[in-house]
Amino acid sequence: MNSTQITLAVISAQQGDEPAFNSLCTYLYNPSFLFAMKLCKQKDLAKDITQEAWTVVAKDIRKLKEPSVFKAWLFRVVYHKFIDVTRKDKYIESFQPDKHEQSIDTTHCNEQSIDLAKLINNLPDSERLSVYLFYLEQMSISDIALITNVAVGTVKSRLHRARAQLVKWLSE
Structure with a gap:
């Protein structure tokens, strides 16, 4: 999916097109999960953060004013979910190379x-x-x-x- 296709899928998803939203999920779920892994270094926690982020995205996609920045917006939601989790846990782990990168x-x-x-x-x-x-x-x-x-x-x-x-x- 190129940036134009992503933008068109976002516009369709904003209008309630469920298959368009599903295609966004299919294409961008893994990059958002890998970003969460990069932040927290724990697979289960990264899955939770990613799921919570996509829940926010599903709920708030209509509020996104500029569909062309969807990927950045998604990553920002993931980043903020990570911050929320680390505030709850009262610590922030340093970034370490994840197992995927070490292999x-x-x-x-x-x-x-x-x-x-x-x-x-x-x-x-x-x-x-x-x-x-x-x-x-x-x-x-x-x-x-x-x-x-x-x-x-x-x-x-x-x-x-x-x-x-x-x-x-x-x-x-």
Whole structure:
């Protein structure tokens, strides 16, 4: 599904088209679950967060004013559900590479790319989240700002600091 198809499906879902909403779920459930896993590192908790997020999306999709930002809105809902859970638990776990990422077939990766993944995991949480959304989820800077509820300039500076730190670490 490309961005135009997603936008059209959102518009249809906003008008009550259940198959359109189901196609959005089919296409975007897994990315939203992987994002939740990236945040909480617990499969069962990630499933709960994702389910709660999709419940909010189903209930509030008609309120979305700009259908073209649906994916960013969805990720923001997931992010806020994660924040809600961590507030309830009164702790926030640091981001660690999940089992899916650790099972990368190293025969297809060179040593430097594995080192880079380890270095990314050493970045501060806010920078790591920005790097994840920008490079792995291929989201725009404005979408990342929307998801994390910070200014576009803040996202740019987080990405800049992350890149600078990674270059420094790689040159050592």
